[in-house]
Amino acid sequence: MHLHLSEEDAAFQQQMRDFFTTQVPADLRARWAAGGEPSADDMREAQRLLNAAGLAVPHWPVEWGGKDWTQLQRHIYLQEMQAASVPPPLAFNANMVGPVIATFGSQEQKERFLPPTANLNIWWCQGFSEPGAGSDLAGLQIRAVLDGDEWVVNGQKTWTTLGQHADWIFALVRTEPDAPKKQQGISFLLIDMTTPGITVRPIQLIDGGHEVNEVFFDDVRVPADQLVGERGQGWTIAKFLLGNERVGVAPVGTIKRALASAKQHAAQIASGDGTLLQEPLVAARFAELETQLAALELTVLRVAANSHGDKPEPASSILKLRGSQLQQDVFEFTADIAGPASLEWHQPDDTDLAAWTALATRTYLNFRKASIYGGSNEVQRSIIASGILGLKG
Amino acid sequence: MDFTIDDDQKALQDAVHELAARHAPAEAHGDVPVGPAAHDPKTWAAIAEMGLLALPFGEDVGGAGASTVEVALAATELGKARVVTAYADALTAAGLIAHGGTAAQRDDLLPGLLDGSVLIVPGLAEPGRSWSLEAYDVTASGAAGEVTLSGAKEPVPYADAADKLVVTARAGDRTGLYLVDAADVTSTHVRFDGTPAVALGSLDDAPRALRAGLNLGILAVTAEALGAMDAALPMTVEYLKTRKQFGVPLAAFQTLTQRAADMYVSLELARSTVLYAGMALAADPDDATAASRAKVVTGQSGRHIGQEAIQLHGGIGMTAEYAVGHYTARLTAIEHTFGDTRWHLARLAATLDDHQQVDVLA
Structure with missing residues (x-):
């Protein structure tokens, strides 16, 4: 076991960090970080920048733009992208239909669809x-x-x-x-x-x-x-696609960023003579969420290190379940931190309220979806129960 | 970062697994011991002989020159088999001596402690007080060479079996570490009344030694807890497959299998966190964040898995002759050893300003 990244992986991490923080415009990343409804133009611009650098579809076959990275490198890439608030390549293109066409499509279909799919010319x-x-x-x-x-x-x-x-x-x-x-x-x-x-x-x-x-x-x-x-092969393809969808679906970098923002916000909200972050119950909840997030990220890393080819480490099945729960917990806590300011859903013209508070409740409500999409958490539990624990009724 | 276990580590795991199987407590024999385990000299001798106490210490003091990763792997195997011993206590004492003692004290005390010929355990808790690394009611007085202690430590697990204790005591407005003879101690309630003691190292070194020593103990108990959870879940799963009610196996009921799936989630989160703590403490024995996070995650996972393991079994899970409830009892004891979830969350909460966001990948 090794605690630190290898020299090679550390260099890779630095390279990704440099790219995402210097090659994707800061204003675009700031808009993405602020949350709310995503801008389609920003998503197109970001994916095209990534694609021009060969970073939009690294998990595709090499001849169609893939990178042949290790699982750990893929994790680092996603982590750095999320940490820099870069909109990820559109999942429907990069993670769903792209791999399907690359795997099941005819040569004509690959040539016709894969390049515009990678570049988001087709949405x-x-x-x-x-x-x-x-x-x-x-x-x-x-x-x-x-x-x-x-x-x-x-x-x-x-x-x-x-x-x-x-x-x-x-x-x-x-x-x-x-x-x-x-x-x-x-x-x-x-x-x-x-x-x-x-x-x-x-x-x-x-x-x-x-x-x-x-x-x-x-x-x-x-x-x-x-x-x-x-x-008649559609079900096989659908299972392939949903399997891809679930792998690497714990958006650890995004959750980290959201939790870090919440902490900053709590430090700026006055509470009595101090700040909300100094309230013992608030501080304890931050410590708990940080701890649980660290446990999730370590599990993601363990899965990445132990997955080889088509054989994912069994623990990968917990990532979607736990990732969605923690994401929801962080947005719930963020809305709680906004407190009375969260009652406004749209920032009034003349206001002393911080802009983020208007999104707090809406984001919390919006992310109730996370435990429903991509196979509901109940479906994930059934997969764990039957696929890993062998519990079949 | 790499969680892969190498061949030597696998061999250690296998060896401890066999040792633990030989020394596992009886079950289903009608007279199963419940509650805190008494010191078993035979099991203790086997653990010492295999060198498990020596694992994280350098060869210069009689250690094996392995690391805390190996401690975690060994303790997990002991936990799976319900082999409850003074392992974490002795490691903590060794950590206190290694990080707090003078060179002469290290050379004098560690070889015997690590080869099992001398048992030294820590005495930290004080009756009527919540968990703390500070001493309040046990006080040290007298000049160097003539130090005496007054007050009481309780409970001090394995004090009745120990040759020496290393205890915290109040020295003025600070907390120091002291060695006392335990030959005459006959219970876990240790009273001092002008009892002669020897200062372990200096008052200046005591806080760091306490942190590092505690970290080692935390690693051992959290890894043991991981083992207990890693055994309680498969037992529960097996029971769901075989126990029939309403003419079908319990596994036919989604209300039970969905909960078993959640237990698996808790188990794997605990595994990641404990293995990471093993790696982190090997790199920095003073890494209190990694230790506290491991304690919190195993505390929460342990409560969840321990309670559900009993509930999903039903009545049989309540009986002394069936092992699953013993795991829950042990997980509960571990929760209250070396600081509980609340204490560790408070310690982590005090460091929130030190970092913007969680970062484990470096």
Whole structure:
């Protein structure tokens, strides 16, 4: 066992830190750090800067822009990116559809889609969940029927994150309704969002924001060469994609930054003759959250060091569960620190309240999503119980 | 940072595993001991003979020249098998002597302590007082060479088996470390009434020695707690698979399996934190942050796993003849040893201004 990074990894860490803090504009990073609804333009600019430096899709195959890094290097890269408040490459592109096309797509599909996906020239959104298919994803109903060399798609998707910015959607559709098992009749389609028959309707969330949508498909005609892999292989692809989604999903760097900001804020809020940070109960909660965050980061590092190729260390399954809990705990605590100032959701024109307080409650409410998306925490517990502990009813 | 265990460490783990299996307490024999374990000379001799006390100390004082990582691995195996001994206490005493004693005291005391021929344990707690590294009610007086102690320490685990004690005592407005003879001590309640004592090192060195000595003890007990949790969870899982109610195994009930999954989360967080503390203390024996974090995480994980292990078993988990409740009892004792979760959170809270954010990767 070794406490410190190797010389090579320490140099890598410095290189990443230098890049993120000097090559991505400070004003863009400040806007990202402030939170609230993400700016699509900032996300595009950041991803293109990263892509130009070969840092947008390091986990892809090398011939499509990948870096062949170790798991630890990938962790350091993410950590430094989050610490510098650089918007991460769009997950739908970099972590979801990109690896799917690289793994299951035809050569034509790779050449057509991977370069613009890496550069965010195509903004992808995810068409998985439906009103009747959430955690039970295989129960999806949307139909695609082959008509000549086109699939005709009818039905609805929902919870489509940032679909309002999307150029394309990757969707799971039912192509073989008569398959013996519901998992078998599903295919993976790539669909241009400008195709006639597609309607996007915003869903307003409890924080007042608009980040998810419903997407309706009414006789949408999709060229047959936009089906990825084989007909009926969609479930296999979906499991591959969701597996990627869960790996490295503990946003340790982001949580650290949020907790550090909360501490700064607490030090600036007067309480009696001192500050809120000096209140014993507040200080103890900070000490507890820092300790729990250190435990999570150490687990992330242990998983990174012990994962080889396709064999992740079993403890990786706890990262999504624990990461989402801690992220929620930190935002909950931040709202508590804002206290009465959190009652304003939009900074008034003439105010003495600090700007961050207007976002505190909205961010807290917004991140209740973290234990629901990417496989709810109940699903994660089921995966641990059956996959690791061998508890099968 | 690398958590991989090398071949030598694996061999040590295996050896301690076998030792622990030979000396594990009986269960399911009707007369299972409950409560604090008495000193068992045979087990103690085996631990000493294997060199487990010597692991983190240099060869110049009779140590093995390994590190605190090896201490963590060994203590985890002892914890898994419920081998409860004076291991953490003796290591703490050795740490106090190594970091606080004069060169002559180190040369005089450590070789015997580390080879098991002399048992020295720390006496820190005072009756009627919450946990503290400061002494209040035991006082030291007299010039060098004629020091005497007055007051009481209690409880002092293994004092009745020890040859010597190293205790904290008030010297003016400071806390010092003192060696006293324990040959006549017959309980964990140690009374001093003008009792002759020898100052361990200087008053100036005492605070750091106390921190470093305590760190070593914390590492040993948190690693033991990790072992206890690492055994209690598989026992619980096995029980859920085999115990049937309503005609099906308990594992058919999601309300139970989801909770077992949460126990696994607590276990793995504790494992990461304890292994890291082993590495951190090898690099800096004075790293109180790493030690306190390990104590807090194992404290919270230990409470969670200990309580759920009993609950998911049901009634059988309450019985003395079944091991799982003994793990919970031991986890509870560890929580109250060397400062509890609250004490360590308070210590960590006092350092919040020292850093902007958590950083473990350097």
